[in-house]
Structure formats: C-alpha cells, structure tokens
Amino acid sequence: MTTKVLDTLLMPKLTLESKTFFGMSSILRMELTYTDSATRKKLSSFLNEPIFTLANLDKKYRSVNYLEKMRLIEDTRDQKGKGWRKLGLSEYIYVSILLELRKYGLKSNSLKSFKTIFDKHSAHSIYAVLSGHEVTMIFKPDGFCALLDPTFLGIYETEDPYFSEVTPRRNAGEIQLKLSYFVAKALSLIGKPTPTIHYSFAKNADLSQEMQRLKEYEKRLLGQINQLDPENDERLLIRRLKDGEFLLSHSKAMPNTDLPLSNLSALVDEDFCNLNVVKRDGKVVRLEKTHTEKLSTA
Numbered sequence: 001m002t003t004k005v006l007d008t009l010l011m012p013k014l015t016l017e018s019k020t021f022f023g024m025s026s027i028l029r030m031e032l033t034y035t036d037s038a039t040r041k042k043l044s045s046f047l048n049e050p051i052f053t054l055a056n057l058d059k060k061y062r063s064v065n066y067l068e069k070m071r072l073i074e075d076t077r078d079q080k081g082k083g084w085r086k087l088g089l090s091e092y093i094y095v096s097i098l099l100e101l102r103k104y105g106l107k108s109n110s111l112k113s114f115k116t117i118f119d120k121h122s123a124h125s126i127y128a129v130l131s132g133h134e135v136t137m138i139f140k141p142d143g144f145c146a147l148l149d150p151t152f153l154g155i156y157e158t159e160d161p162y163f164s165e166v167t168p169r170r171n172a173g174e175i176q177l178k179l180s181y182f183v184a185k186a187l188s189l190i191g192k193p194t195p196t197i198h199y200s201f202a203k204n205a206d207l208s209q210e211m212q213r214l215k216e217y218e219k220r221l222l223g224q225i226n227q228l229d230p231e232n233d234e235r236l237l238i239r240r241l242k243d244g245e246f247l248l249s250h251s252k253a254m255p256n257t258d259l260p261l262s263n264l265s266a267l268v269d270e271d272f273c274n275l276n277v278v279k280r281d282g283k284v285v286r287l288e289k290t291h292t293e294k295l296s297t298a
Helices: 003-009 026-033 037-048 061-069 089-103 108-130 150-158 179-189 207-212 216-226 261-267
Strands: 020-023 136-139 145-148 175-178 235-240 246-254 274-280 283-295
Touching (some): 020 150, 026 108, 037 089, 037 108, 108 136, 108 145, 108 179, 175 179, 216 235, 216 246, 216 283
Antiparallel strands (some): 136 145, 136 175, 235 246, 246 283, 274 283
16 A cells, blocks of 8 residues: 555545645655654754845845735844844745745735745755755645645646545646755855755556555555544544454544433444543543454455
C-alpha cells in the first residue's frame, strides 16, 4: 500500500470555502517531526535568527511598508516604525515571495491565504527543500494557494480522479513558483551552500491499476479509513499483532445525554464495545464509543 494513498485518505475533504492546501508526504513530515530536540532547536535558530536587512531586498522600503500596512508582515523593530528592520531566513524567504507575487498584480486579499499557510508550514517546507525535495507554490486568482511536495504535485498535475475530493484541481489562470529558488537565493546571500534538488515531480501510476494489485485485507483497511467522518470526530487505531493480523479499534464521539450512567447501555446497539465517559464538574462532557474487530491478512 503506497504512502500517498494513506496520506490522502487521511485528509479532510476540500470545500468551496477552502483557501489553502498543504500537500506533503508523511515520510517527509516525519523526518522533521521525529528529529531530536537539539537538532530542532538548531533548525529553529537557523530559520529565525535576524540576519537579513532591507538592503538584501534591494531596499524596497515602500513595498515592505505596504505589506506591513496590509498586515502581511509584522513590525519587529525595537521601536515600532523606527530603526533597522531585520529578518530571519524564514521571514526573508516569505517577504521575497510576497514581493515576487506583487509583480504579478496579486492583491493583498489573495496574499493573506499564503500568509496563513506559510506561517503554519514554513519549517516543514524549507526543511524539505534543504533535503532535496522541491516544494511548488500554487496561487489562484480567487486567493486559493497550495504548497505541494513532488508526490502531491504529481497528483495535482495528473489530475488523478481518485483524489478529487481531497486535493485541489487544476484550472486556467494560476501562478506556480518554486520554493527552492527563494531558499537558494537567501542562503547565497549569507555564504551558505544552496540545496540540490533531487526530487521535483513524482509521476503517478494509474491508481486504478494500483488498487487492483492490493490484497483483500488492504482494500478493507482502506475502506475503513475512507469512511472516517472528520465532522463526527471519528478515529481508527490500527495495531498489528504478533501473528501478523490487524486489530482495528474504531472510535467515534456520541451526543451528550442526560441519561444516568447506569442507563448508558441503552445508547449502544453492539453486543460488545467500549464506552469512554468524561465527566467534569459532575457533568458528562464527552461520550466515546469504541468498537474493536480483528482483520485477517489471510
């Protein structure tokens, strides 16, 4: 079972109101998530230490002041509105991208979605580029923007219908920028080696053929994951047993009730399940039902 299948199945469905999308393989995200604390501290310092000035941005004071006025960047100077403005590596890359997008005539409202997604995912994105994986930034006229690693760029470019509900669709009129260009430019200014991109686009095989090659238990497992309802706070815990088979624990929140605890059995249809009751200040604030089943790999 491929990583991209699991990654996309665990994503919430895109809606018409969605303005951002972050597509990065769990393999890449885990590399940063599970690094030791000392390494993560060094990386944070590397990304945020204020070493750049506006001179590194060709002294585009008016443009930077406009971005600040539109609340796309913050004034981090000791005396607000006075003194030298200094930027960390991450912020310098962010401002450089905003200035580049301004050349294309994108308005501030279109740039605010990018601020949202970059604030949340800049560390993972820059780390991916430093690891040799390109991150493609996509901007659409309605303000929608996305950050895509090679795996998700492949899904996006090939318009795989299997992922149509959870990944953005292509349409006419969009801007694509490569994050590696801005990272390399920033690093060259401070005498640091620039990253070499080894992976920029993942060509996806026909998913229908890939699904046909799955074993029966893998199809059932994917079916269970695909049926999870994020609106109902559903979870699926998968444990592999010593005999190679799987134990699936499906949990979902239940509506709070005024029933006495002794009558909670009236809420359950199954012959066997677990009920988790959370009480605060004498009141039941959460009910969760967990049904467990064994999935044979035979």
